[in-house]
Amino acid sequence: MRRPAVAGQFYPRHPEDLVKALEEAFRDAAGGGPLPIRGAVVPHAGYTYSGGVAAEVYSILPERETYVLIGPNHHGLGLPVALSKESWMTPLGEVGCDLELADELLGGIIEVDESAHLYEHSLEVQIPFLQARYQGFKILPISMGLQDEETAIEVGEAVGEAVKRLGRDCTIIASSDFTHYEPQEDARRKDSQVIEAILRMDVPAIYRTVYGLNLTSCGYGPISAAITASRILGAESGKLLRYSTSGDVTGDYGQVVGYGAIAFI
Template identity: 35%
Template sequence: MNRAPAVAGSFYPADAAVLSHMLRDLLDRPADGPAPKAIIVPHAGYIYSGPIAASAYARLASARDRISRVVLIGPSHRVAFRGLAVSSAEIFSTPLGGIAVDHSAIALLQHLPFVGYLDQAHALEHSLEVHLPFLQQTLSDFKLVPLVAGDASPHQVSQVLDILWGGKETLIVISSDLSHYHDYATAQKLDRRTSDSIESLNYQALDSEAACGKVPVAGLLKLAKEKSLSIKTIDLRNSGDTAGDKYRVVGYGAYVVE
């Protein structure tokens, strides 16, 4: 069976028991508000961005047995290509087990000329794999629609999301960090400005300096605007707040569409 490995090592522990314990600690917080339809969450190592991502994942508690499909889109860090890449793998693996890929959902996208199979884009892409253990810890039984975004327009991403939007059984997860390698005070200002743009659904204001996942984030914002939905910031910090120094930080935000 074609199986795609997940990224451990510097991103999260490779030992299942240690990883599960870490996730339980991160998710041990009140699940304020209803379960979101879509979330934007960061994808750095768990010691850096895990607490911020957990603020969104904790809200899935009430939908644990309801969500059966997760559409996960993250930016490509290693492979340059146009459009969006799907995977031919049948299973995505983490130390917590395997997740079946929803190829019936992927088939719904095959008429789009900018969506295609590109396994190289998935092979070492942490922007997706970092989220898989969080999903395994918070949901009961689900299939995965993994997409890596290359050079794609907000319209293209929003088309994909609209096709896969579904109902209460479907969760949309957008993977993105915010600013990179500024000093603490500068990062706070830049990330607050980016969060204001996200909350106002101003996808045209985003650039790659504001968010490494600008492409999938912009697509979600465009579709949310068309559907008259709102996005709320629930956590906004950086690596200087979690596990790093304050001289060169990376920004992280968690956002929910309810």
């Protein structure tokens, strides 16, 4: 059992407070009913800062058998690309792993290593949003310590092909924030350029932009993996649902973090 590592920090520890925080996040989302989303990009900051942006995706996410969650490894623990086969606990209850899909992925670049997930927040913060919408689903958490282009494409191809082989009804969710701790104007300018490449689902352009602008986006590898898998599953284009920064919440525009909600359809 993988127990919560950041409850009480990134989101409320007590179930009733967490439900209220989620309701508040969803209240501001545009919504409009489920869309056939094969992949998505969502932020992973504290709910106060990015919960409303994340809710833009989760408010229109279709019900699936399995949600593959791919995020960056902030702590550097464990294998370069690490899968968790544990059930994950949040204040809202337990969510099981899709063990069949997990086993289908093993033997290549992706291996099981629970230590990579022990303290990692980027995937944990996504699960309560899913629990607020649906019941009975499974997850498959993947943590990427390596985020180079070759690795991201290999991970995405492995996930996409495994999902197809099993005929699994699945959406791939990439967890990433965008620019970190730069002035609002600079963050928006830089993020708009990489988001343009993401919307085109153009992985090489994403890497050219990240390296060319020295971007501090923390999950460009998971985003690229999700794009690769989503293409295999039939997605053709990205749609920007919302972009904002921490400054839009705090009023401090000197050092902001960027957050984007993107769907691949």
